[in-house]
Amino acid sequence: MSVTKASGVSSTFRQSMTWVHTWFGLTFCWIMYFMFVTGTLGYFDTEIDQWMQPELPVRHDVSLADNIAIGEQYLRSNVQGAESWYITPVQDRHPYLSVFWTWPKPEPGEERRKNGFVQLDAKTGEVLDTELRATGGGQTLYRMHYLLHYIDGEIAYKLIGIITLLMFIGVMTGIVIHRAIFVDLFTFRPDKKGRAWLDLHNVASVTSLPFQLMISYSGLIFMVTTFFPLIAIGSFGFDANSAREELPKLFGESEEVRAEQSAPLTSLHQLVDTLSLTANDIASVGVHFPGAANAHVDISLHGSVNHRIGEQLTYDGVSGEFIGSEKRINYQSILFSGTMLGLHEGLFAGPFLRWLYFIAGVFGCVMMATGAIYWVQKRQQRIKKAGYPNVGLTLVTNLNIGTITGLLSAVGAYFWANRLLPLGLDDRANWEVHVMFLTWAVCLIHPFVRRHKRQAWIEQCGGVALVYLLLPVVNALTTNAHLGRSLPSGNWVLAGVDLLSLVTGGLAVAAIVVLRRRANASAQARWSSTPSLDTHSTSAESQSS
Amino acid sequence: MVYLHLTSPKWLVVSRCIAAFIMGFIFINSLGVTVVLLLPGSHLEAIGWVSVFAFLGYSLLVMWCFHERSLGKVWGMLTVGILASCASSYGLLAMEKLI
Numbered sequence: 001m002s003v004t005k006a007s008g009v010s011s012t013f014r015q016s017m018t019w020v021h022t023w024f025g026l027t028f029c030w031i032m033y034f035m036f037v038t039g040t041l042g043y044f045d046t047e048i049d050q051w052m053q054p055e056l057p058v059r060h061d062v063s064l065a066d067n068i069a070i071g072e073q074y075l076r077s078n079v080q081g082a083e084s085w086y087i088t089p090v091q092d093r094h095p096y097l098s099v100f101w102t103w104p105k106p107e108p109g110e111e112r113r114k115n116g117f118v119q120l121d122a123k124t125g126e127v128l129d130t131e132l133r134a135t136g137g138g139q140t141l142y143r144m145h146y147l148l149h150y151i152d153g154e155i156a157y158k159l160i161g162i163i164t165l166l167m168f169i170g171v172m173t174g175i176v177i178h179r180a181i182f183v184d185l186f187t188f189r190p191d192k193k194g195r196a197w198l199d200l201h202n203v204a205s206v207t208s209l210p211f212q213l214m215i216s217y218s219g220l221i222f223m224v225t226t227f228f229p230l231i232a233i234g235s236f237g238f239d240a241n242s243a244r245e246e247l248p249k250l251f252g253e254s255e256e257v258r259a260e261q262s263a264p265l266t267s268l269h270q271l272v273d274t275l276s277l278t279a280n281d282i283a284s285v286g287v288h289f290p291g292a293a294n295a296h297v298d299i300s301l302h303g304s305v306n307h308r309i310g311e312q313l314t315y316d317g318v319s320g321e322f323i324g325s326e327k328r329i330n331y332q333s334i335l336f337s338g339t340m341l342g343l344h345e346g347l348f349a350g351p352f353l354r355w356l357y358f359i360a361g362v363f364g365c366v367m368m369a370t371g372a373i374y375w376v377q378k379r380q381q382r383i384k385k386a387g388y389p390n391v392g393l394t395l396v397t398n399l400n401i402g403t404i405t406g407l408l409s410a411v412g413a414y415f416w417a418n419r420l421l422p423l424g425l426d427d428r429a430n431w432e433v434h435v436m437f438l439t440w441a442v443c444l445i446h447p448f449v450r451r452h453k454r455q456a457w458i459e460q461c462g463g464v465a466l467v468y469l470l471l472p473v474v475n476a477l478t479t480n481a482h483l484g485r486s487l488p489s490g491n492w493v494l495a496g497v498d499l500l501s502l503v504t505g506g507l508a509v510a511a512i513v514v515l516r517r518r519a520n521a522s523a524q525a526r527w528s529s530t531p532s533l534d535t536h537s538t539s540a541e542s543q544s545s
Numbered sequence: 546m547v548y549l550h551l552t553s554p555k556w557l558v559v560s561r562c563i564a565a566f567i568m569g570f571i572f573i574n575s576l577g578v579t580v581v582l583l584l585p586g587s588h589l590e591a592i593g594w595v596s597v598f599a600f601l602g603y604s605l606l607v608m609w610c611f612h613e614r615s616l617g618k619v620w621g622m623l624t625v626g627i628l629a630s631c632a633s634s635y636g637l638l639a640m641e642k643l644i
């Protein structure tokens with residue numbers, strides 16, 4: 001790379017954007033890969049929750065009104081004086097009946113009480129013992145994609161914001177680089193030396209381009225209030241007080257206060273029973289100021305991309321009278337950003353669309369991985385000609401091996417830990433995460449001590465294969481939620497995790513076969529030509545067969 | 546990044562990054578305030594739209610900073626932009642008697 005190119009200055013826009021794409025991408029590709037892996041799994045967060053707590057009963061056969069009745073009963077007898085209650089019934093993707101409540105704003109000097117959350121058995125009304133097998137579940141895994149772990153949440157969130165910005169710029173510059181996007185769709189040249197990884201990178205990115213644009217930009221929209229609060233405050237003449245007064249209106253937050261007078265709350269389950277709704281139509285049943293004279297019930301409905309900007313039915317909390325069906329948001333810009341956020345989370349997606357989300361996410365992982373591998377491969381050929389080892393190249397290769405395959409093993413280890421850690425272990429949920437990151441640490445160190453990088457790739461693929469092919473076996477040995485039961489009973493949530501694990505393991509085996517074949521081919525080539533070239537076989541991708 | 550500094554004057558890249566990300570950030574903020582005040586219609590709606598597209602503007606600005614050949618021009622344009630948008634937003638705030 002010439003000096004001018006390396007300092008980001010080139011004659012054409014396309015060249016300079018190639019520089020940006022390459023270096024922004026390379027610097028953060030491993031964290032982006034981590035975000036893609038954990039975020040993609042997040043599209044199946046509640047399914048993973050169920051797999052990780054197979055003891056908890058899932059009651060899909062309880063009616064909506066009975067669900068609400070159970071939640072209501074718990075809240076009435078256990079939670080008094082709350083600001084609001086929320087009941088979420090058992091739904092297709094919400095496996096447990098849960099209640100959530102918030103407390104009023106504290107008086108000056110008082111400490112704010114922590115909001116409450118309890119999961120209930122929708123049939124018996126018992127509080128589910130989620131500590132029986134304490135686990136982080138799919139939620140912890142999903143939260144990592146925007147909060148990382150072990151780092152203060154606020155700092156991590158900002159860091160993720162910056163990386164998301166670079167990701168979005170990466171996608172934009174990627175579009176600039178590829179003049180012929182349509183052609184890239186059909187270009188795969190596995191035999192052409194040095195092009196296979198680039199082609200794979202292009203195919204993965206281009207086919208999922210709308211998703212990649214959406215996911216990175218909507219990710220940024222989550223960050224707007226964190227990064228650009230000054231635009232809003234500044235436009236009020238930097239008067240933070242009037243900004244604080246005005247801005248909540250944008251998000252449809254009311255400034256209602258609880259009435260002094262108290263009044264008995266209307267029966268929630270009877271109210272819900274009068275509606276022709278099923279549990280899947282409802283995002284939640286909320287009660288504001290329960291027990292006060294101005295209490296009201298808000299039934300927020302699914303059916304739009306983001307239920308938080310969708311419709312809600314409001315009822316008087318005392319008389320149970322219908323007040324109205326209202327849009328919560330009256331600003332086009334907030335509807336737009338709310339739609340983007342809804343698209344990002346994909347909570348509205350049914351099974352088919354959810355799988356599309358998952359596949360697009362996997363393409364994102366492939367995009368990051370192949371991009372990083374291609375970076376190494378492209379430079380390797382040049383450096384081989386120069387004939388000396390390159391520190392940077394070796395470092396990137398090692399990080400590639402330790403992250404691309406290592407992170408997969410680590411996530412698998414997280415699932416193993418869920419089954420194998422003793423149930424009585426203190427801080428068990430955290431230990432699952434520790435096991436995940438310890439495994440990743442081992443996988444990151446491993447390539448640094450292996451001289452032959454192709455061998456390191458093969459060994460790590462072996463690790464991935466082992467972890468994922470054996471996971472269903474471990475599951476069968478430790479629980480009753482194994483394939484032998486989940487398949488015959490048609491429990492696709494539990495079976496899905498095991499099956500996907502087998503598929504992942506199978507792909508790792510396929511990768512080993514390909515790598516071995518290439519290793520043999522290049523060994524033969526070496527015998528017939530100069531033997532001195534392989535002193536630094538920096539990666540498995542160095543030669544195509 | 547190790548590879549990068551072996552072959553290029555590192556500080557040029559660092560300077561360009563600071564201009565793009567920090568100066569650019571300041572510029573987008575000050576420009577954002579100006580645009581909110583200039584947009585017709587509801588003030589809150591204007592805040593909403595500008596906030597939603599602030600990151601798009603920021604991204605394009607960063608891309609420009611890495612495209613422009615002259616580093617001096619990058620710093621110069623950003624400085625002028627910041628000063629101009631600060632002045633105009635101050636003027637607009639004063640006109641609306643918000644400051």
